[in-house]
Amino acid sequence: MSVKILADSASDLPLSFYNENAVTLFPLKVHLNDQEYEDLITIDPDAVYKAILEGHIPKTSQASPLRFEEVFTDMAKNNEAGIYIAFSSELSGTYQTAVMIRDQVKEEYPNFDLTIIDSKCASLGCGLVVMEAVRLVREGSSKDELITKIKYHCEHMEHLFTVDDLDHLAKGGRVSKASAFLGGLLNIKPLLNVEDGKLVPIEKIRGRKKILRRIIEVMKERGSSLNAQTIGISHADDEATALEMKKLIQEEFGAEHVYISSIGAAVGSHTGPGTISVFFLSKLPS
Numbered sequence: 001m002s003v004k005i006l007a008d009s010a011s012d013l014p015l016s017f018y019n020e021n022a023v024t025l026f027p028l029k030v031h032l033n034d035q036e037y038e039d040l041i042t043i044d045p046d047a048v049y050k051a052i053l054e055g056h057i058p059k060t061s062q063a064s065p066l067r068f069e070e071v072f073t074d075m076a077k078n079n080e081a082g083i084y085i086a087f088s089s090e091l092s093g094t095y096q097t098a099v100m101i102r103d104q105v106k107e108e109y110p111n112f113d114l115t116i117i118d119s120k121c122a123s124l125g126c127g128l129v130v131m132e133a134v135r136l137v138r139e140g141s142s143k144d145e146l147i148t149k150i151k152y153h154c155e156h157m158e159h160l161f162t163v164d165d166l167d168h169l170a171k172g173g174r175v176s177k178a179s180a181f182l183g184g185l186l187n188i189k190p191l192l193n194v195e196d197g198k199l200v201p202i203e204k205i206r207g208r209k210k211i212l213r214r215i216i217e218v219m220k221e222r223g224s225s226l227n228a229q230t231i232g233i234s235h236a237d238d239e240a241t242a243l244e245m246k247k248l249i250q251e252e253f254g255a256e257h258v259y260i261s262s263i264g265a266a267v268g269s270h271t272g273p274g275t276i277s278v279f280f281l282s283k284l285p286s
Helices: 015-021 045-053 065-077 094-108 124-138 143-156 167-171 177-183 208-222 239-253 265-271
Strands: 003-008 024-026 029-032 035-038 059-061 081-086 114-118 157-162 188-195 198-206 230-235 257-262 276-281
Touching: 003 124, 015 024, 024 065, 029 045, 029 265, 045 265, 059 265, 065 094, 081 094, 081 124, 081 143, 094 114, 114 143, 124 143, 124 157, 124 230, 124 257, 124 276, 143 157, 157 208, 188 208, 198 208, 208 239, 208 276, 230 239, 239 257, 239 276
Parallel strands: 003 024, 003 081, 081 114, 230 257
Antiparallel strands: 029 035, 029 059, 157 188, 157 276, 188 198, 230 276
């Protein structure tokens, strides 16, 4: 039996990816100017960044419980097996809601076979896991094999990113206001990562060029076989810097597979414009 892959818009993959690979999408919600939008469906990142630059503060909420119920019930009726790779539970309530709805559907359909994995990943870090899951499904991996390999990728996915303005993360409660205040002084750029699903500032560096070089250094420290894996770069309205980062990575590691995507409206509402993120595995599966 083929296994269905499900993901949410916080994985920051383009809508075309979902359509072309038959991946079920759960859009997170973006609230802006008294309107509610569905990430990837009815709002794009440019609208969010424009609003932020105009002084508006977008807010986000988890994917729709009703959408979960509709998709899960259809799958259960059709006897479809699936794996939902969810945005980190430390950054959104989407994972917990999906588990609750899945359990409700199982009361009526006890044989419903859906595994929900808390990726503890964010943005394209989660997206790379979804891409790998799609590849494994195409190769004919069993559900048990898929779960083992997906969990491995989640556990070994490194996130390194820098934001132009920590205030956006502070307003959304993603980092402390003290960190945001210090980051705004003297052109200091924070280098952050994700630890156990949470955003954690790891150091502060003065100047954009220096922080890109520092990302390369940390990749050397933490990465493994960087020439042989797909490395992800996501950006918030800054394709030029993403391309510069790609060039640095290719020159340093000989990486052949570097995938660039835009940070979506939901994640971008918290990071703000000018964010650059890099994702890679600390260790390739044996």
